[in-house]
Amino acid sequence: MPHADSAMIPPGMDKIAFWAHVHEQLSHLLDGQRNWVTNLANASSLVFNALQAFPEFGTGDRMVNWCGFYLNSELFPPPSLTAPMATEDNRFARLLLGPFCGKPACQLINVSPERARGVCADAYRQKKTILVQDVEAYPGHIACDGETKSEVVCPLLLTVSGEERAIGVLDLDCLGLSGFDERDLDGLEKIAKLVVGACDW
Numbered sequence: 410m411p412h413a414d415s416a417m418i419p420p421g422m423d424k425i426a427f428w429a430h431v432h433e434q435l436s437h438l439l440d441g442q443r444n445w446v447t448n449l450a451n452a453s454s455l456v457f458n459a460l461q462a463f464p465e466f467g468t469g470d471r472m473v474n475w476c477g478f479y480l481n482s483e484l485f486p487p488p489s490l491t492a493p494m495a496t497e498d499n500r501f502a503r504l505l506l507g508p509f510c511g512k513p514a515c516q517l518i519n520v521s522p523e524r525a526r527g528v529c530a531d532a533y534r535q536k537k538t539i540l541v542q543d544v545e546a547y548p549g550h551i552a553c554d555g556e557t558k559s560e561v562v563c564p565l566l567l568t569v570s571g572e573e574r575a576i577g578v579l580d581l582d583c584l585g586l587s588g589f590d591e592r593d594l595d596g597l598e599k600i601a602k603l604v605v606g607a608c609d610w
């Protein structure tokens with residue numbers, strides 16, 4: 410199957426069937442590739458374009474306008490030998506913008522205990538998915554696009570030596586209030602698990 414067809418959505422699906430379909434398409438798309446940049450780029454594109462093709466999200470004031478990843482900055486190649494290290498609990502701990510679809514977004518999100526702010530930082534630090542029905546009512550929300558009204562952020566969790574670590578987040582934004590519900594949360598958590606397991610970190 411051509412890769413571009415992965416984002417096609419058969420008509421008449423409900424949300425649960427939609428997320429199961431996206432999960433299956435993504436598992437095929439990631440098969441045979443373990444590089445995280447490549448896989449997260451294709452994952453953000455597949456999820457974003459599948460949502461665009463799904464009537465509940467694809468059009469008008471309920472459109473999903475952003476879908477992408479932020480990753481612990483330690484996963485990226487170091488910019489220089491003198492750059493400070495970003496271990497999980499020191500003051501330099503931060504997420505860096507990874508592969509995404511949508512308008513340009515903020516590049517750095519601080520996740521250190523004293524400076525963490527926003528939905529991505531909270532989902533990352535709490536290691537749990539956060540559904541935000543109204544971004545303006547969320548304390549510390551970071552507005553990358555003033556048109557975004559609601560959001561869901563799911564942590565990427567990797568088990569290292571028996572310990573579950575957050576390594577990044579998957580973030581979706583919507584132009585409508587209360588754009589996402591528990592079915593989306595469940596679907597996204599399964600997508601996040603698939604993506605983490607499909608890559609070498």
Ligand code: SME
Binds near residue numbers: 475518527551552
């Ligand atoms: N709103 C996020 C920032 C990332 S953008 O939505 C792409 C936050 O509060 O962490």
